Amino acid sequence: MSIGIIGAGAQGASIARMLAKSGIAATLANRRGPASLAGLVEELGPTIAAGTVAEAAAKDLVIVAVRWAALGEALGGLPAWNGRIVVDATNPVSFLDADSPERQDESNPLAAFGIKIIDLGGRPSSQVFRDHVPGARVVRAFNHISAEDLQSPDTEGGKRVLFFSGDDAAAKAQVRRLVEAAGFAPVDLGPLDIGAPLVALPVGPLAAGRFVMA
Known part of the structure; x- marks a missing residue:
């Protein structure tokens, strides 16, 4: 099974590191192109290659780890998914600049953390995400765990829990x-x-939990 990762920010790079540590091959891509990833893939070693977004999207299993606001740009114009597996590792939030007036918005309880929840009109983010990947078998995973915890699956007491969900049994099994x-x-x-x-x-x-299975 070939793997692609779209997004090389904090989450996407951490997922790539996680795979590299386990010797799992993947193609990593971002909107700036393979040349911008040269230093990162050199650090990660031979199992992680840089590619274009189209190349990463052509793999059997594609992990999408871009900022919510960039979903349309990242996934727009790609070929048909044709039943391939797409893992939604996104969250419907926007990140506020340190000097943004929105950091002082008292109506936003998360403003002090530099986060704002994006209003999706009452729809679950998984439904909105599916609209961007018509024909794909969507599984939600890797979005709830921090970049730090992605690098350390073994912890005191057992293994870190990684939740996933989806509607296709075969895709979830993969x-x-x-x-x-x-x-x-x-x-x-x-x-x-x-x-x-x-x-x-x-x-x-x-x-917000850091669950461990003995």
Whole structure:
């Protein structure tokens, strides 16, 4: 199974590091092109290659780890997904600049943390995400765990739990195997529209926890 990662910011790069540590091959891409990733892929070693977004999107399993506001730009114009697996590792938040007046917005309880929840009109983010990847089998995973924890699946007491959810059993089985290969304890939260909101940062009831399975 070939793997692509779209997004090389904090989360995407951390996912690539996680795979590299386990010897799992992947193609990493961002909107700036392969040349901008030369230093990172050299650091990560031979299993991670830089590619274009189209090259990463052509893999059997594609992890999308871009900022929510960049989804349309990152995924627009790509060829048909044709039933391939797309892992939603995004969260519907925007990040506020340090000097933004919105950092002082008292109506936003997360303003002090530099985060603002994006209003999706009452729709779960998983539904909105699916609109960007028509024809894909979407699984939600890797969005609720910090970059630091992605690098350390083994911790005192056992293995870190990594939640996932989706509507296609075969697609979830592939993601489960990937999670296990990376050293984590996979926990299936059921269908996408039920499981995904549970781990949606920053307000999902399971999103803030650092769960460990003995």
